[in-house]
Amino acid sequence: MNYFKRLEEIISENLNSRGMDKAYLAGEIENAAKELIKSDTIIIVTGFVIKDTLTGETDGPLGAISVASALEKLGKSVVIITDIYSKSMLEAALKLVGLKAPLEIFIKGEEDILSQSILSTYKPDCLLAVERPGEASNGNIYSMRGECLSDIIPSMDCLFREAGRLGLTTIGIGDGGNEIGMGKIKQYVIENIPNGDIIAASFVTDYLIVAGVSNWGGHALASALSMFSQEDLLYNVETEIQALEAIVNAGAVDGLTKERTLTVDGISLENNIRIFEMIKSTIEESLALDKGAS
Template sequence: MPDIMGEYVDRLVTVEMRNRGMNYGIVRQIYDAARAEGGGRPISARAAEALVGAVKPGDVVFIVTGAGYYPEVPNGESDGPPGAASLARAIYWGLKAIPVFVTEECHAPPVVASAKAAAVMVRDFELAKTRRMGGALITAPEDRSITADWAERIVTEYNPKAVIAIERLGPNDQGFVHGSTGVRKDCVDLGHVFLAAQRRNILTVGVGDNGNEIGFGRIYDFMRDFHPYGRECQYEGGTGVITTIATDVFLPASISNWGAYGITAMIGFLLNNREVLQTPEMERKILEACLDAGGWEMRYCTSRFIVDGTVGESSMSIVQLLGDMLRLNLAEPDRGLSHGVMKTAKVPEAAE
């Protein structure tokens, strides 16, 4: 059953909707490459199973997000924080664990606002750990020279059982972080958190949508050849936008938020708990909270009700469809009144 639901969850969150001025006509091929590399099973099902298997009540889970920078979107974009909030909801209310957001200081306001709208309060870590009062937040140091040591320290100190990236940009083979169309970004390299986790055999999961996000290193060679900016940038000497940072499980989606929602739905299925997935009405509140806190839509760099060029109602519809899939798959088998009595499986006779 997980693979049956996961198949259609994956199909839903990889429906491509992009303007032709951006990299388009690529999501299906990227998804197919990632699925084949991962063994062929639906990726949302694999990610959810890995998280449910690794994370127990009281454990810590890092959720790393944040894309978009000054001057266009000084507090980041509306793709990332809502997906992080959705997974935090599943981790907190479903797995009874402690979601800890890891991000840059500039991205913190929309991350915190999105989490609050998803009914996950961001509190002091000790309250979250000892009193089960929501999740917590870690912001990266501004001094880039100490990022690697800082990442080692927080992974050691917090001892997460999983580290998840949602729309978090990662470095290429030169150590530079880029936007998806080859523009270099001046930001903290949070890929170090994943490298520190992997050295300790901690589960890592990535969700991205355009090659430059953490996780795409899983299909690095394919992306280098396939992506329009796989081997070049919008400046001389750039070697492409594809990140080298891989994760244990990687789900490419049409919009990263949607991929996170798909994993949340699959966690709900595995836990037999419909409540972990936000409702469409809550999704509206999450998106609006993110936008109001400065996590603007990236296409026009405004607070319009848009995520990656798609209207907010489209994200609400994705959540509606995922919620109905979850409801129907968790319901007791029932043909209704018009289809007659269900067949019962024949039980083999016991051998004498």
């Protein structure tokens, strides 16, 4: 059984809702996890603002925290970066899960200075973007609805561009075509996604995980790390629910409905938990098989 392929299949649910169902990239979860295993320090960026509420959405932070938790269990150093709109929810989630990762805040107008400072201070091996909006070809950042967000949020593309110049590994996780890393399938986004010609992100990460919900992509990556390390690194379902509650209490909204509910991209808590449990059971089955073989 190819458990990495199973993870890809699990997180492909919901891709058809945005026209992303044929944007299939085989092997990216496995290859991204291999790079993280080799890395000592990883920077994770996340946070997607909803313009009508000026708060971050529920998709992104949980996936970022999931990967960060798995990496810390492996003894890796992790740094999380977001903006003012998702600051309080990341603080709440970090505290709930008990992570050591410092939280850095990107500020609009200071992107270049912060990029240089952060890379110089932490000296990462790898950068991971989880549901972080990316610049389109015209330099602007857009929501999936085609709303320009550049007037209110800092761009983190400069951080990834500098990382690429330094030869660092970059990984992207997204679900709509407008996130950092989606430049890897830019033409597909332009041709198949509503508003794709406007919103398509340009930066090409070394590895790109396309998921029906970006949080699921983060959980799948944590699961792939589990398979390589022969240890279940994905936190339990109770923690997932508590983390979602924590970020909603801190102001997070559903990116589709724009409401403060325990939903992600319009998908119910029950369906999100169903996917989480499928990912979790894939780890357990893989580890049980390996134990039996030994």
